[in-house]
Amino acid sequence: MGGESTIRTAPRSGGTGTAQVGSRLGQRLSGLAVALGLVLFLGGFAWAAVVYRPYTVPTSSMTPTIDTGDRVLAQRVDGNEVRRGDVVVFRDKSWVTNANVVKRVVAVGGDTVACCTDGKLTVNGKEIEEPYLPKGSLAEIKNFPTVKVPKGRLFLLGDERQGSLDSTAHLTDAASGTVSRNAVSSRVDAVVWPMKGMLKRPTGFETLGVLSQPGPLRIIFYLIVGGSVLVLGGGAYGPIAKRTGRSRARTRTEPASAG
Numbered sequence: 001m002g003g004e005s006t007i008r009t010a011p012r013s014g015g016t017g018t019a020q021v022g023s024r025l026g027q028r029l030s031g032l033a034v035a036l037g038l039v040l041f042l043g044g045f046a047w048a049a050v051v052y053r054p055y056t057v058p059t060s061s062m063t064p065t066i067d068t069g070d071r072v073l074a075q076r077v078d079g080n081e082v083r084r085g086d087v088v089v090f091r092d093k094s095w096v097t098n099a100n101v102v103k104r105v106v107a108v109g110g111d112t113v114a115c116c117t118d119g120k121l122t123v124n125g126k127e128i129e130e131p132y133l134p135k136g137s138l139a140e141i142k143n144f145p146t147v148k149v150p151k152g153r154l155f156l157l158g159d160e161r162q163g164s165l166d167s168t169a170h171l172t173d174a175a176s177g178t179v180s181r182n183a184v185s186s187r188v189d190a191v192v193w194p195m196k197g198m199l200k201r202p203t204g205f206e207t208l209g210v211l212s213q214p215g216p217l218r219i220i221f222y223l224i225v226g227g228s229v230l231v232l233g234g235g236a237y238g239p240i241a242k243r244t245g246r247s248r249a250r251t252r253t254e255p256a257s258a259g
Contacts, residue, residue, distance in 0.1 A: 030237035037230025044223035051075055051215060053186050055089060057102050061158035061165065062087065065132050066102065071193035075215035079181030082154065083212045084108060084123070085202025087188040090156075092179050095170065102188065103156035103166050104132075104202075109181075111149045111208075115140040121157075129204035132159050144168045153178035189215045 052073045060068045065087065074089050082088055086105045095101055107113040107123050120127040121139040130139060141162050149155050155178050158164025167177035190198045198218070201211060 026237060030234040033230045033234030033237075037227040037232075037234060039227070040223045041227030041231060044220045044227060047216070047223070048073075048220045051220075052189070052217070053089075054192075055100060055102070055186075055188075061160050061163060062102055062104070063160040064134055065104075065159045065199065066188070066191055070191050070196070072102075072188050072191050073217060074186035074188045075217075076185065077187045079184040081212070082108070082181060082184055082187065083210065084111075084205040084208055086212050087199060088154075088156070088184045089186045089188065090179055090183040091185070092183050094173055094175075095165075095179070100185075103158055103164070105154050106157050106205075107147075107149045107155035109149050109151040109153055111155070112146060113149065113155050114146040115144055123205075123208055126207055130159075130202075131204070132200060132202070134160060137161060140168065142168070144171060147171070147176050147178075149178055150175065152181055154181060154184070155179075187212065187215075189217045 052075055055072050055074055057066050057070050057072060058068065066072060082105055084105055084107065087102065088105055089100050089102050091098075091100055106121060106128070111123050112125070113121070113123050115121050116139050117127055119138045121130065122128065128139075133139065137160075139161065140157075147155060147167075153175060155167045157166045157168065167179070170177035188199060190196070198214060201214075203211070205211060
């Protein structure tokens, strides 16, 4: 009859009145993505906990590389793995009692270190380029005598040479300011808070030997980020498929023309 209208529907749920949320393949793939994401995410954190130690640097002796209060991640290493240019964490009772110290290794056992030649540090007679120093500063504000680093020991300086209590402040000690390799517990890879990223490679020491390679921090970061994306993406499949299904159902339901 005129003026009356009917609604035509085209249910695809087999008459049950319940629409399936997504395809079975989609559900399986989303579940797999969530499971894989969790493995990567948790595995990344577990790997980081085994390999790295977090430290908060309380002084400005490593400015501008590391500022006061910066949070760093340091890779656990054996002292024998330390090389020139590394920023390391160590403990030495003759320096500070019951506290960690963060400094840069500028010379290792057998090296001869002196300062300054044309305002630059010299190791084994070679001038070292140190771009990590504060802009416009000298390699050292005072001349220190030439030091022959004993075997198994390290000579360390802060990047902020004017205020750093480093090896130059301990030259009168029995070890001439050097520190045993065994005192080193870890090597700083990155400043994570505030997010400054990986430390720049100390390329000025390349002429003296091979530099240390960065730890697996970048790989760990990608694992955690990739895992997060998979978990979020897989978890979002259900709600998205449900919303898409409702939208399709509405488009299939339309009023018939009056007649």
